[in-house]
Amino acid sequence: MDYKLFVIFIMTLNMRQIFGAFQYPAVKRDDSFSKDYFGTTVKDPYQWLEFPDTDETKKFVTDQNAVTKPYVETNPYRKEITKNDGTTSLQFTSFSKDGKYCAYGISKGGSDWITIKIKDTETLVDLTDELKKIKFSSTSWTHDNLGFFYAQYDEYDGTGEGTDPEPPKNQKLFYHKVGTLQTADIMITKFVDKPDWLIGTPVVSDDGKYVHIFPQEGTSTSAWYYAKLVTPVAAELTFTAVKDKSDGEYYYVTSDDNLVYLRTNKNALKFRVVRVDLDKPDEANWENIVPEHAISVLNDAVAVANDYLAVVYMRDVVQIIEIHNLNDGRYLWDIDTPIGTVGGLSGDRDGKELFYKMTSFLNPGIIYRYDFNTNPNTISVFKSSVIAGLDTSEFETNQVFYASKDGKVKVPMFLVHRKNIKLDGSNPTLLYAYGGFNINIQPGFDPLGTFFIKHLNGIYAVANIRGGGWHEGGMLLNKQNVFDDFASAAEYLINKKYTRRDRLTINGRSNGGLLVGAVSNQRPDIIGCSLANVGYSPLHAIPQAATQYPAMLVLTADHDDRVVPAHSYKYAAQLQYELGSKLADTPLMIRIDTNSGHGAGKPISKWIEEYTDIVSFILNSLKIDYKSQSVVKRY
Incomplete structure (x- = not known):
């Protein structure tokens, strides 16, 4: 992403235009339509939105974007900066x-x-x-x-x-x-x-x-x-x-003829490396090469330089690289790495180099080369990404732990902000989480989070709630733990005077989009603005008698074939129906990207457009004056 152009665009936004009462489009409802799920009748008045190629659904997309776009598109330089580079991606x-x-x-x-x-x-x-x-x-x-x-x-x-x-x-x-x-x-x-x-x-x-x-x-x-x-x-x-x-879970590492090395969580929740003889592959014959660690999770393993095994361990969402002997699994030494997320670990058995990429909240990535040929082994930078105008020495990243609602766990959360920031409750804050599918949100560069800390002198917070690495603690009948952990993160930030409700934005994508919708429904009292990206719909839990609700921007794409857009369509339609007239000054909008998908196939041009719309929505909805906020000393 051209981060410099993105910042130039944001700096020129006229954020003084605040919309009053919103006129939402009329959306057809069929209250007689329902489905029976194992004896429970569930109403589905917007079932017709499940068919994306009908004229009615296409009109819904056009009408909703016609409300959202005037609210976010206020910049005269937008067309010049946000150019169409096509919708094909590698x-x-x-x-x-x-x-x-x-x-x-x-x-x-x-x-x-x-x-x-x-x-x-x-x-x-x-x-x-x-x-x-x-x-x-x-x-x-x-x-x-x-x-x-x-x-x-x-x-x-x-x-x-x-x-x-x-x-x-x-x-x-x-x-x-x-x-x-x-x-x-x-x-x-x-x-x-x-x-x-x-x-x-x-x-x-x-x-x-x-x-x-x-x-x-x-x-x-x-x-x-x-x-x-x-x-x-x-x-x-x-x-x-x-x-x-x-x-x-089974992940191939390497092999010597009929001896196969795998990284697996079979009988090892935190993963191990095993050696399997294909001539006698019964599990009873598997050899532990790198046993399961008592505390840390074995995230990756690569065989390199003949008989070396590089393994990546994670503990409390912080990663390290260790070198082991491939034949017997003996620990040999650590590779000195900066704090961040290890990715792209690669190397060849017949080569002498190991490559890995380190990312952090303040850096989109540095690729390092570890050379086994030299004595002692050396580390050099192979490729580095530099963000013009971003002096990382001005910021700091801390990890805090807060108590869950049920009192069973301490939930880790990263906080990124300028050094010596004032804790007076006035900092614009972006809180992000995912909470599903055994996925931890590790330190990684995010343009939206970087905008908050650099240009709003605010805070970027990432909560590693249950449902992610603590998968079973946040799935099925334990799903409410996911929502409670996220709400507790918001309460922590407010109680510790990092921010307050009308300065707090929550953000999530996919499973995180569901998370944002659910927490907005359950705890509208602690959230100022919500970004529900490509999630599935919690529309049946929208509080009909709500007297407050966060400014809501639902984001989806008409070609999302992973989480179909009907979920977002129905949620936005129901929000506007239930709360649109009651909370006339609260924007309840949906941004529908056309010729785009869930995110994996989205080109840079589409991301730039989306980020600029999101920032415009946040600043408008929370009435944050960008020009004054960007120069005020919050530290």
Whole structure:
């Protein structure tokens, strides 16, 4: 992202235009429509919004944007700064073993569906190969450099990409030979009795002798199958099941012939590295190479420089890199890393270098090279991202722990702000969380958070609530813990005088969008502004008798095929219906991005537009005067 241009745009915003009563569009309701769920009748008056391609739904999108856009688009330089760079984005790259070819996936319109193409790395010219009907898969090359494996939904008819609410079925494994048509691709294997299994990205072993697949059922467990490779690949392969049921998470690390190293949480909630002999693969014969740690979570593992194993541990959302002996798992030494998030850990068994990327709340990323060739081993910067005008020495990051509502846990939260900030309750604050799918929100650069701390002299807070790393503590019947933990984070910030209600914005995406909606419904008394991004709808819990509600900006995209936009459409429509006239001065709006998706396939141009709209909405809704706030000494 061109952060400098983004800041220039924000600095010129005329934020004095505050709308009074809002005129929301009339939205058709059918109060007679309902569905029966296991004996419980649930009304669904906006069920018609589930069909994104109808004229009625398209009119809803147009009418809602016609209310939201005048509220956020107040800048005369907007068209000059926010230019349309198209809606196609790069999803992955995968190089052949000899480096001659690069397979890459592109997404259009923000969809999760991708098209795979192949580029000659010497001429930089694309070959004629073009593969479609692909979702949630990249490629893995065979070592003869003739082609690659990938997963495809060959039965998918190609219609409704980005708008189809139903997930595709029957993903199959294929092999593509460079220079041929997709119709000539070889079907390698399929699971006819498991139509919902996600094969994902296959893995060709480091020695090129096997191909492994880890079909997923749900979001956090997988099975494990392997096949012995016969090259060149010319026919369907026979796969052997090590785990024919989805009973744990399995991630390939490396292999020596029939000895396979995996990172897994099977019988190890915090993960371990095991060695499995394919000749006797029963779990009773698995060897612990790096056992489960008593406290820290083993987040990643890469084999490098012949017999070394680099592992990433996380404790309280802080990460370190350790080097172990691959053969027996012995700890050898730490790699000295700055505080931040380790990503992109990569290296080769036959190479002597380890690469890793460090990101933080104040830096979008520095790629380091760790050289095993030197004695002592050396660390150097391979590539660094620099944000013009951002002096990181002016800011600090602290980690605090606050009590949960039920008193069972201390929840960690990162706070980023200028040094020596005044705790008088006046700081504009952005509070972010996710709370789902076993995902921790680790330190990472966020343009919106950076805007708050630099240009509003405010605070960026990230709460690691249950439902994330503490998955079972915030799922199913424990889901209320997620909402309570987030509300407790807001209360902590208010009670400790970091901010106050009319200076506090909460933000969340996807599962976090649900989180924002639910907490806005339950605790409108502690929130000034809410950003519910691409979530699913808590519309049935909207408080009908509410006397206050945060300014709400619901954000979605008309081509979101992961969390379909109907959830956001219905939520916004119900909000306006229930509270629009009662809370006439509180904006209850929805921003619907067109030709865009859930986020993974969104190009930079779309992100710039979205961030500028969000900032405009926050400053308008909370009546924050940007010009005075940006120069006031809050520290």
